[in-house]
Amino acid sequence: MATKIAEMQADLRKEAGRLGFATIGFAPATDDPLRTRRLQEWLAAGHHGSMEWMEARADVRCGPQSMWPGAASVLALGMSYAPKGDPLALAEEGQIARISTYAQGGDYHDTVKKALKALARWLVAEAARRGLPDAELKVFVDTAPVMEKPLGEAAGIGWQGKHTNLVSRTHGSWLFLGAIYCTVPFTPDTHHPDRCGSCRACQDACPTDAFPQPYRLDARRCISYLTIEHKGPIPLEFREAMGNRIYGCDDCLAVCPWNKFADLAARHKAFLPRAELAAPALADLLELDDAGFRQLFSGSPIKRIGRDRFVRNCLIAAGNSGDVSLLARVSTLMADADSVVAEAASWAAERLTAAI
Structure with a gap:
């Protein structure tokens, strides 16, 4: 069975790319005590402001096991929205309004979720076709109590930078994140090391x-x-x-030095x-x-x-x-x-x- 799962995992990476994801990584579905402690400290300091939903389901945000004990693996995925120009170019143009890069195109919730669901259907069908146990899964993008950025770091697609957003050596700071929790025991990728160094x-x-x-x-x-x-x-x-x-x-995000390596060819056309x-x-x-x-x-x-x-x-x-x-x-x-x-x-x- 391990060989079949490994083959499906390799094909899953290819299918994710075909569906428009710029990156995919795999992590074990375990809770993270360090991230849990940091979340609790952040909430206790009131740094979440009026975002009551962050506090309301803080127990579930501790990690995949806290939400779904049956999960075995996490698929962390990212779609690129890397800008072609300088996001700060209009800073001195008072008559012009500046809209964040991520919001100048289509709604990422719709695009990412549609692709995640398509990938999930593919995974379920492929598991059945290869004679593996039925694959159960849950799909998340932004609106669920899921810590996508720490999961992305655990799955090796980037690291959570000093600005608290995920940073990728290939895509810079410009990734929309999504996650799939599933019961298939995929081989985890290596946890991504922090590359911020002394930069501030x-x-x-x-x-x-x-x-x-x-x-x-x-x-x-x-x-x-x-x-x-x-x-x-x-x-x-x-x-x-x-x-x-x-x-x-x-x-x-715009001043992060890693953005100079961002692959514009990987940017999703919807954005x-x-x-x-x-x-x-x-x-x-x-x-x-x-x-x-x-x-x-x-x-x-x-x-x-x-x-x-x-x-x-x-x-x-x-x-x-x-x-x-x-x-x-x-x-x-x-x-x-x-x-x-x-x-x-x-x-x-x-x-x-x-x-x-």
Whole structure:
């Protein structure tokens, strides 16, 4: 049986590549005491902010065995969304809104999950065809209580860098991660060593000092968290540092030296940037009502934050822009039905008026 499993594992790697995954690795389905301790410390410090779901199922996040004692192996997979250009190129263009690289194309949840399910079906069928015991499995991408980054490190596809994201020697910091837990006892790959060394580029690049220490992120200070997960007013202390970032932040990822080795040929076509999202004008985005927002961001991960939170972000960017031509539209939004939007508009209007 071991020979059949080894042959299927080799073919599984090929099938993953055919389905669009840039990398795949195998890890034992064991819990990780070190990662569990770090998660508990992170939660105890309140660094998860308002992401209650991180705390609600913390026991399950300890590892595969905590979720499913029947699991024998973990397949860790990654799809590349490596950008062709410099994600920081528009940093000084106040009239242009900056959207994180990962959100300029199609919604990764849909693309990755579809491919994971196809790979899972292939695995089940192949196990049966080769006379192996029935393969049971569970498929995960982002929305489940699964620690994809530590699992990716355990499976050898990269390591969790000082910015807490996975880093690959082949794909840099640009991987969407997914996982499959299964009952087949595949041979584990070698745990990936940490290659950050003494580098602290990601720590130094953070505009809001969101890293209290290497390998530890305080989400409450992170622009990605503030623009995506945070539902209330943006704290005043972070507004100027946001600059023209309206959805996510690439700074800590973009400066990673390993990105110079990123294989652009491995980038999945579903994540190529849409022209209207690569460098959108703030003036246009401030005009969006709910229907216009839904139409523009159909099929985009941005759609999930809703029009109000999105326009709030755009207003902060407008206030930072110094572009007084935006003042008329900003002033109109001071009467918006959403109180958070109205407050952000008042702040932006005050900033722009001062620039006249």
